[in-house]
Amino acid sequence: MTAIFDMDGTLFPGDSQIRFARRVLKRHGKRRLYLLLLVPAGILRGLRLVSADFLKRAFLSLVWRMPKDELEAECNAFVQEELLPRVYPAVRERLERHRGNGDKTVLCSASPGWWTRPLGRALKFDISIGTPVDVEGRVALMPPIAAPGNNRGANKLARLKGLAISHADVLYTDSAADEPLMDVCDRTVLVNPDAKLAQRHPQAEVLRTEPAAEDASSLSFICRCLLGI
Numbered sequence: 001m002t003a004i005f006d007m008d009g010t011l012f013p014g015d016s017q018i019r020f021a022r023r024v025l026k027r028h029g030k031r032r033l034y035l036l037l038l039v040p041a042g043i044l045r046g047l048r049l050v051s052a053d054f055l056k057r058a059f060l061s062l063v064w065r066m067p068k069d070e071l072e073a074e075c076n077a078f079v080q081e082e083l084l085p086r087v088y089p090a091v092r093e094r095l096e097r098h099r100g101n102g103d104k105t106v107l108c109s110a111s112p113g114w115w116t117r118p119l120g121r122a123l124k125f126d127i128s129i130g131t132p133v134d135v136e137g138r139v140a141l142m143p144p145i146a147a148p149g150n151n152r153g154a155n156k157l158a159r160l161k162g163l164a165i166s167h168a169d170v171l172y173t174d175s176a177a178d179e180p181l182m183d184v185c186d187r188t189v190l191v192n193p194d195a196k197l198a199q200r201h202p203q204a205e206v207l208r209t210e211p212a213a214e215d216a217s218s219l220s221f222i223c224r225c226l227l228g229i
Contacts, residue, residue: 001101001104001169002165002167003168004165004168004170004172005095005105005125006178007111010173011107012083013217014217015216016083017059017111018222019082020078021228022228022229023074024063025062025227031063031228032228034062035227038059041059042055052152053149056131061139061142064141065139065141067137068135068138072114075114076118079118079122088209088210089210090209091191091207094172094189094207095123099124104126105126106127106129107119107125107127108129108151109131110152111130112130112131112133113129115130116130116131127163127165129156129163131151132145132151133145134146154180157184167184168181168184169186171188173189174192175197176197182201187203187205188203188205189205189206190204190207193206
């Protein structure tokens, strides 16, 4: 049996990229200058003039010129101190049940592999897939994303097929972006879905968790993270 788990919003509330920005900017205040690149990129994306990959690359410029070993240390600490404590107990219980049954467990996320892989190791996933953003020596400005691009939607399917996973028994997700994966999974568990997603997939199991202490989806929370405050 194979179980695929999305990460952001499924294992824990909110977007890990936003949380990573807050952590880095609190520790390295001068890196707030990345907003000079991110804000124009966000406007261009809103106008549909650039791709989602372009926006993600602009966002990751917040760690421009950071040495690879320092980046790895930041990401490992980020996982241990900020992501693991926020994993939903109910979802972690499902994961451990799959592991106990000997099922193959796959973590598949659009977030960078920089911290998707360390989180996958910490939670003992068999396979962990994030958006591949290579670093050689130091992080580049607008770091490149390997083909076929951002690990989202159909690109998740492509990367899974590249690992000989063309079918799964169950998918855990909170996002409509994972609807392509639903087509190759026998069943879907929606974690805290919004009403529209739940209505579109009435056959899916709905898993509700305890409310998070902070509303990680609020505009004020996102703005504070992007400013590192």
